[in-house]
Amino acid sequence: MDIVIRSAIAFLFIFLLLRVMGRRELSSMEPFDIILLVVIGDLMQQGVTQSDMSMTGAVLAVGTFAGLAVFFSYLVYRFRRVRPVLEAKPLVLLQDGKPIEANLRHERMTVEELAGEARQQQIVSLDDIQWAVVEGSGKISFIPKSAA
Numbered sequence: 001m002d003i004v005i006r007s008a009i010a011f012l013f014i015f016l017l018l019r020v021m022g023r024r025e026l027s028s029m030e031p032f033d034i035i036l037l038v039v040i041g042d043l044m045q046q047g048v049t050q051s052d053m054s055m056t057g058a059v060l061a062v063g064t065f066a067g068l069a070v071f072f073s074y075l076v077y078r079f080r081r082v083r084p085v086l087e088a089k090p091l092v093l094l095q096d097g098k099p100i101e102a103n104l105r106h107e108r109m110t111v112e113e114l115a116g117e118a119r120q121q122q123i124v125s126l127d128d129i130q131w132a133v134v135e136g137s138g139k140i141s142f143i144p145k146s147a148a
Contacts, residue, residue, distance in 0.1 A: 003057050006048040007064035014044065015072075019088075087136050094132035097125075097145070107134055118142055 049057045075082050091103050099111050115126055117140045123129060131143040
């Protein structure tokens with residue numbers, strides 16, 4: 001039972017850590033970030049299982065993580081009120097070609113980084129964009145101005 005409790009605590013800690021890190025950081029991971037996540041996973045494993053190297057301990061730890069992940073996804077699906085807590089809402093970063101500075105600061109993103117993301121989607125200028133929205137997944141959606 002100790003492993004299940006430790007796994008639940010580790011799951012909640014990692015969940016909160018990923019929420020604090022922000023969406024954009026997770027969607028654009030560099031090799032160093034991936035290595036850091038692997039190391040965090042290994043350190044968490046050591047804290048969860050302590051010196052228990054048994055197969056039962058591993059199954060309990062992984063099962064607890066999987067069970068909590070399914071439970072959280074069910075909560076998001078079933079109860080609308082918990083969605084803002086467990087999922088990030090889309091956030092408008094740019095409207096009518098003008099950056100929304102407060103939202104960019106919230107996402108810890110510069111106008112230059114936003115322009116770089118636009119160029120990767122074959123958009124030459126931010127002036128050509130009606131809306132730029134960072135989605136809950138961390139990806140940025142660009143909606144071009146309509147050619148009127």
